[in-house]
Amino acid sequence: MIQTNPTILERQSSNLANGTRSSMAEPRRQRLSPDERRQQIFTHAQRLFNERPYEEVSTTEIAAEAGVARGLINHYFGNKRELYLEVIRISSTVSELVVATLPNGSLEERIDIAMVWFLDSLAQSGSTWLTLGSGGVSRDPELERILVASENKSIELLVVACGLATQSENKEQIRAMFRAYAQLARSGAREWLLRKTLTREQLSMLLVSTLRAIVEEAVPARNSRR
């Protein structure tokens, strides 16, 4: 366990702490409504899990930061893994809020619009989504399920934007290619937002040109199956 700050183990009584700690004896136990307490723990867990990977964040630390007994985490969330999954569940659904109604128009136009929407929602949601390793890694099956479900929604949206939704045959192939494309997009977004090696325009150009190539060249290749 990494102990960066020696003061984090102190009791911190959230935001409704009375400043007169020395004069007035504050209650040794703070009793909140389950919703409040749950939210409080969740907030601190969310922050810590965004700072460091799962294994390096201990429930002891989360409890200390939230100023509660460690057992309370288990009481509200079952176990550490479930708490983590809840954090991920929130992070991965941020970008789903924006469900753009796509206008009619040429493929070019719709791709452009979808890309603007994608980049905008990314710029807002920040780096949370980027650091998730949703790449079919053999990690946690439940974690996998959550990330895949979230990704599927985005992909379905993209399929619609490209006018391939009506394509009844080769459904699976199209989805597979778009899943691969989603990884390009994710990685590209990482280059843009985290590593800052690409400008937004460059990333946009990358995403648009490759997506057009997929729709116009790779997808029509459905006749090349055996």
Next chain:
Amino acid sequence: MIQTNPTILERQSSNLANGTRSSMAEPRRQRLSPDERRQQIFTHAQRLFNERPYEEVSTTEIAAEAGVARGLINHYFGNKRELYLEVIRISSTVSELVVATLPNGSLEERIDIAMVWFLDSLAQSGSTWLTLGSGGVSRDPELERILVASENKSIELLVVACGLATQSENKEQIRAMFRAYAQLARSGAREWLLRKTLTREQLSMLLVSTLRAIVEEAVPARNSRR
């Protein structure tokens, strides 16, 4: 800890076991040369780490499978993490063995050839490389370093194949785009080899068309930077 087979905790005396276990008392301790013992532990660790993710494989299990005391793992490898990194280090360098000398020719031809080489080496190395989550996740810095180094080699090769090696300006942008492309390739390979949702031809078409799009459209967009 997952205990699938109740017999794995038994002593298994590697491959040089004498069959007369009941009659001849085999030595309670088997003393091997450090190289042999190290290799033996490594082999079992490699198998287990390929079957299940890091956290779900305990050193107790590795030691049991190898038929040695758990302390020996620390003696030879320091700690569990270093053992794991050594496994990864081997897995990620498999595909580097094939260093193709690229012929001259049109961009189209060279991309085709590079892609055949890429898919061939993938088909051989199997799923080990695919399940690695090398996506800039904030995991282990050392793990990150290893995977990035391995990936960089592949990317450099691809840059040469595309005839962009001499491009002195926008070096970083080109590399960034190719890193993103590598994720598309990795994900596509996963669809081909693991999920079997794409045929080799379809994947090849996907990779070739998108790569051509990047080289011809995205990369020349270097003048669009601010």
Next chain:
DNA sequence: TCAACTATTGACATGGTGTCAATAGTGCTG
């Protein structure tokens, strides 16, 4: 044959996680 060497072991200490009975705020009721 014996002794130095060292590969190997097993007990110990540490730290993280989950469980659960005991405890102490809180609000209701007479």
Next chain:
DNA sequence: CAGCACTATTGACACCATGTCAATAGTTGA
């Protein structure tokens, strides 16, 4: 307002995984 039921919260306990290290037992050479 006192007392009581309810339950949010605690802290001690058991369990498991990891790392350390002194003791032990094969092995090799004199």
